[in-house]
Amino acid sequence: MYFKEVHRWAAEADRLLPELRHRRVAPVALVRPEADSAAWQGWKTVQAGELTEAVGAELPCSCEFTFDFGEYCVGHLELEFEFTRPVDAPFCFRAKFAETPFELASDFASYHGTLGRGWLQEQEFVYDDPSGVIRLPRRYAFRYLKFRVEAGSDAYRFRLKNICCDTTTSADWSKLPPPAPSCDGLDREIDRIGMATLAACMQECFEDGPKRDRRLWLGDLRLQALANYPSFGNLDLVKRCLLLFAAATGDEGRVPGCLYLKHPLPVAGNLLYDYQVLYGDMLLDYLRASGDREFVRDLWPVAKRQCELGFEEFEDDRLVEREDRWIFIDWQENLEKECAAHGVMIYALERTFELARELGIEAEVLEYPVVAERLRRMAVELWMDRESGFFRCGPDGQISWASQLWMALAGAVPRDQAADLLLRVIAEPAATGPGGPFLHNQMVLALEQFGRHEAARALTRRYWGKMVEFGADTFWEVFVPSEPLRSPYRDPMINSHCHAWSTPVFNFRQSSGVNIPVSGRR
CATH class of the missing domain: 2.60.120.260 (Galactose-binding domain-like)
Structure with a gap:
């Protein structure tokens, strides 16, 4: 075991097992x-x-x-x-x-x-x-x-x-505050269905879907926790999940992409690069929502280790292809992912440094902002198309939501240009868009972070409002309006129609104190 504390972390997670x-x-x-x-x-x-x-x-x-x-x-x-x-x-x-x-x-x-x-x-x-x-x-x-x-x-x-x-x-409906007074009928219906989705996935952990896979996935947890803070506010369930991932780090100290829980120690499944490196980002969100510095300080070495492992996969400031891990980013077929994954690493370094600063231990990771700035310069050199103002990735110069989103969050363009970049790619007909709700949710979050609240609300209403129109009881894992039978698993029967990463309720309530800055240039 890389971390000697894994058994203690697992025991602490067990003590936080919720009463259903x-x-x-x-x-x-x-x-x-x-x-x-x-x-x-x-x-x-x-x-x-x-x-x-x-x-x-x-x-x-x-x-x-x-x-x-x-x-x-x-x-x-x-x-x-x-x-x-x-x-x-x-x-x-x-x-x-x-x-x-x-x-x-x-x-x-x-x-x-x-x-x-x-x-x-x-x-x-x-x-x-x-x-x-x-x-x-x-x-x-x-x-x-x-x-x-x-x-x-x-x-x-x-x-x-x-x-x-x-x-x-494990959600307590009596603790759910109402949506903001500015929400109209459609907003409230999206919120109602989103809350039903989140509650259905809040079992003994934050499950990705209660029909399938009934697992704790790190990337799903990130979105669920952000939706949970201003709504049900179940901090102990987030804490339990962060502990479970820490307890499953194994010999390298690597946080897995997902967990199987019914074992003496949580058993890891699927290594996902872009999930792993954002563990520190999730700890920072939890710290700002809970104020629990002692707990976050205990898990700080796990967050630091993910950035170390993530950057070890770079050579000459570029991410190396590997067969033993998965870069997810989104379900979109034929998505060129290197640019987006590069941006995730920059964002992870900046957010983990921000976490260290809030804990008063930034001296441990003073190199993180320096490395992040170097990676930003490389990103601009490799993928920025000066003529169009878009980041183009892959041999055919693909313009995608994913590349623009993560480059904006990484600070590869000045902050006052980042929101414009996101709005332009959303409006760009030739851009490769999301393959489902996961990347749509990332875009909603990014627009919120750059202060484009009305644009985030409009995207939420346009995309999730369509699911409402089609009669959704809970929000779906896969939704491309023009392809009703689309499935990443080759058969839509197996798709989940209540899924954690499809909970777009970030902008319907007053902030719970989670104020998420973007990295890079101000």
């Missing part, structure tokens, strides 16, 4: 999926009878119903049956859980994606004794439930007495 809050949600309607070319992904639901036809009524031994719970639910399904006579064979039923009408209508047997099909929420259950309340052992994330009783004995009939989902979250 429970609320039971019952279905509100019976529905069926119906094809509709005007609906998002080509499907909608329509009413399919009265709820009393399924709940409380005498039912045959073979039957099928689709329940609409009226809202997005994360939790355990509970059912209670009543039989007219003793059951003479095991009682069997099949449950299919779906986040969207498209998923409800999809045939899971045809799945051909790159991720494990175990994430598809369909299962058969067999009970020798179906009396009492049956609580399904696995936690599910859904709005719709297709419930089918397999052919049983003709000797009995049964009633479904009760059905509900015992939902869970």
